[in-house]
Amino acid sequence: MKSNLILASASPRRKELLELLQLPFEVIPSLVEEVMDEELQPAEMVQSLAQQKAKGVAKEHQHAFVIGSDTIVVSDNKMLGKPKSHDEAKKMLRNLSGKTHEVFTGVSIINGEKIHTFHEKTAVTFYHLTESEIEDYVLSGEPMDKAGAYGIQGLGALLVKEISGDYFSVVGLPIARTSRELKEMGFSR
Numbered sequence: 766m767k768s769n770l771i772l773a774s775a776s777p778r779r780k781e782l783l784e785l786l787q788l789p790f791e792v793i794p795s796l797v798e799e800v801m802d803e804e805l806q807p808a809e810m811v812q813s814l815a816q817q818k819a820k821g822v823a824k825e826h827q828h829a830f831v832i833g834s835d836t837i838v839v840s841d842n843k844m845l846g847k848p849k850s851h852d853e854a855k856k857m858l859r860n861l862s863g864k865t866h867e868v869f870t871g872v873s874i875i876n877g878e879k880i881h882t883f884h885e886k887t888a889v890t891f892y893h894l895t896e897s898e899i900e901d902y903v904l905s906g907e908p909m910d911k912a913g914a915y916g917i918q919g920l921g922a923l924l925v926k927e928i929s930g931d932y933f934s935v936v937g938l939p940i941a942r943t944s945r946e947l948k949e950m951g952f953s954r
């Protein structure tokens with residue numbers, strides 16, 4: 766019998782990435798309130814948030830495979846989530862300018878009693894950004910709903926000098942690893 770797949774996310778990017786599997790799935794955003802616990806290491810934090818998102822939806826869908834995911838940017842040991850204002854977005858971009866930071870994406874897949882939770886880490890190096898480049902980019906609106914105040918898949922591509930690791934994980938979902946974990950859990954297409 767074919768398995769049911771649910772993406773517990775409101776992110777249009779994650780939906781696009783999951784579509785790469787060429788499988789039918791349902792999108793049911795999780796209503797979990799994201800709380801950043803500064804005591805946790807980044808890997809633990811994205812895994813914990815991904816798990817909370819998946820659990821929120823899985824408890825109502827026991828037979829499905831439910832995927833939750835969370836992305837944060839870490840620079841100079843500081844965790845950067847989504848900016849709450851243009852000023853905060855500018856601050857984040859100034860912090861990332863001319864340096865290498867890490868993007869952590871946690872993924873949690875739940876199917877009944879089974880749960881697979883993992884993360885991917887990708888290093889991203891930015892070119893040096895001028896103040897007017899930062900200003901223009903923030904005015905484009907693109908940074909506002911994205912961890913670290915940029916989207917590598919959009920205009921933000923112009924800021925990136927180098928990347929080491931899974932590109933898709935930076936966009937919000939490490940799709941190859943996710944597909945492999947689904948298979949390991951017994952998901953049948």
Ligand SMILES: Cc1cn([C@H]2C[C@H](O)[C@@H](COP(=O)(O)OP(=O)(O)OP(=O)(O)O)O2)c(=O)[nH]c1=O
Pocket residue numbers: 773774775776778779794795799818834835836837838847868910911912913915916917918921935936937
């Ligand atoms: C670094 C980076 C992040 N992002 C996005 C991915 C995530 O959608 C977002 C981080 O926020 P998240 O809290 O991980 O996810 P979300 O609130 O958008 O969606 P949901 O919780 O419902 O699943 O930043 C990009 O789109 N491109 C990038 O280059």
